[in-house]
Amino acid sequence: MPVRRNFKILDLFAGPGGLDVAAHFLGVPSMGIEWDRNACLTRYEAGLDTIHGDVSKVRKERFSEIPEEYNVLAGGPPCQSFSVAGKGRGRAQFDDLRELMKLMEALVDDHENPEIDKKLAKLDPRAALVLEPLRWLLTRNAVHGKPYDAIILEQVPTALPVWHEYKEILRSLPGELAYECAEPHVLRTERYGVPQTRQRAIFVARRKNADFSGEPTLPKGVHRSFDPRAAYDRAADAPVEEQTLFDTDPDSGPASWRSMHDALKVAGPHLSYANGTKPLPDNFVVVSNYGSGGDPKKRGRRSSHFPAFTVTGKVSRNVVLVNGEDHRRFTIPEAGVFQTFPGNYPWAGNDQSQQVGNAVPPVFAMHVLSSALGIPLPDDPIESALKWEPAGTERASELRARGCGNAHACTDRCPPQDDVKKK
Template sequence: MPEQRFKILDLFAGPGGLDVAAHFLGIPSMGIEWDRNACLTRYQAGLDTIHGDVSKVRRERFSEIPEDFNVLAGGPPCQSFSVAGKGRGRGQIEDLRKLMNLMKALVNDHENPEIDKELGKLDPRAALVLEPLRWLLKRNAEYGKPYDAIILEQVPTALPVWQEYKEILESLTGELEYECAEPHVLRTERYGVPQTRQRAIFIARRKKADFGSVPELPKGIFRSFDPRAPYERSVDAPVQEQMQFDAHLDSAEPEPWRSMHTALKAAGPFLPHAEGTTALPENFVVVSNYGSGGDPKKRGRRSSHFPAFTVTGKVSRNVILVDDKDHGRFSIPEAGALQTFPGNYPWSGNDRSQQVGNAVPPLFAMHVLGAALEVPLPEDPIESALKWEPASEERAAELRERGCGDEDRCTDLCPPQDEVTKK
């Protein structure tokens, strides 16, 4: 394909999961990010960034986005989709219906101020789910050039919203005519991510963008992790016994999922270690703090030879046991490696656990981008993404000046910091 056929705009960029994936695929990218700390990480990583609110940038700074950024990606914050979860109240289900009706209203008049008034009656974060559609319609109105591809990802409860996106985009005509893959919830361990994380994925392609095939979601190349399987269930069995699980795998099946130990060992040469600490041993057990109601006896356990629990913003609370003794917690670089960030990724600012947990795993994003844009993956995607080249001080300052308005501080262009904290 022509060089740099694609350039990606990520509306909710976080510390750079999708940008890292794009980098290793050779695709330029730019991110819009609200959180100051995530932006500090992005600047140190050398990632092009606008520190701003997605809605405000669309309204007031749209011209700052180069016209040749022709792929739109985004994952609105998880809280936006609480209305879509199972077991929700009638009022929340009604909010979801209102949200979907407003999506349809946008197609008819994307600048209608009444839409914003109606959105103001819902959870403020719910409005963010409409931003990808609003950016698409605005780009078409401004340039007569819709995005050639749209890629959306979020927690599984976002699936009904992505299905609504599919229905709306496939109803459009002319330059805005799209083909969409059927949205699905994908398991990230199927793509080499050493954790059991699930994401709802949506992919759309503009019909006149000359893609060579119908859009499809990426096919997994590893086995799903099933904690109910007999050879994977015995978390209290000796590690030596657990390591024999490979004998139970059918050679005709896909490759086994990747374990925490495998991932940390591969990233090991690039992982920094705080003074007085060393790399984790091969055999350890992670005790999760989730779903326990405060009772340590109910906390889940995973051997180092299994994938990790979903890495969230509370990953630093998980206890690591070695020989049944408390061995501390995952460091930020180790938690990042479980998210498949390069071992030496330059995490910066505060709330680093939250940054790590909020990010899309880069290895998973590589598979999604590759499938969405028909871009081939590196011969060994895992090996190719173990090391990062951080920005020089001069480059980081240049990126911050562009993203914040000053080379070493936020300015009036940036979201007020008290609002960032609340967000």
């Protein structure tokens, strides 16, 4: 497949930079739109081009600020409405999902119809954000007469029906606007070198006339899947040599999954510890923050020689046991390593656990972007993503001046703090 180097990625829900970090290591420029000021502070410190704003408001009022050469649209809309770990309103009440899919069809017919916004206002506002990638696509068509060359979306598994609806809509667009779409699928991140069991629903589409070679595909796993059911009763006590518990899925790759211990060991030279905190020993056990089998008191445990539980915004509350005793909690950089962020990634602002938990794992995103855009992966994606070069004070201020309108503080064009807290 010929390599195209003229991609620029616009990430609608950029968070602290998981997809941007992946794009950086693939040599692809990116820009992110992010409403949370804490995540923006991290992005500025990391040197990531950012607009601090609400995705829908930027689309309506500031679309002209996005250069036309940003020809790849990506997004991971907020997932609390669909998340199993959250209250799951969208999961429990499928009426929202059905209504969203009806509104998607209405958007294609008339994306400026004010009645659509009135109907969306009756839904969970976070669920409504799942439609923003489609609205951005339709707005770009209207403004520039040319759609995005590729679209890449990720969400929690329960949003998979929405991605299937995206597939049907994008395939049926008229003429040069039509897309070829890979079959949406739920991917397990440990198959791509992420030392964590996490599942994401992925959607990839390419514009038919965008000079791609071949049909769009999702990445094949290069690591074997981890079977948490087989590990449940053995995580605390099984010797290391017995901890090779693999899922029997035939799509699994040839290499073993990566463990928490291995990830921390490799990242060690780039990790720093404050306030007298010392690195974790080789052998430790993590207690899950969530109950199992419907019993909130029944918490799963995993050895350090297993992948981590899914990293969520509560990762800093995970109890870490050493020799059966409460040792300490994970540091933010350690949690970031389980997400495959570089060990020295410059986390900033408040709510850093939430920032880490909300992010897409960069190494996983590298595989997705590589497959979606036909860009070769580095020989060793994990090795290539171990170290980051922070922006420095001057560059961070420059990015904030562009992203917020002021080099040192947010301005009136940034989302109000109250709005940020509500989301």
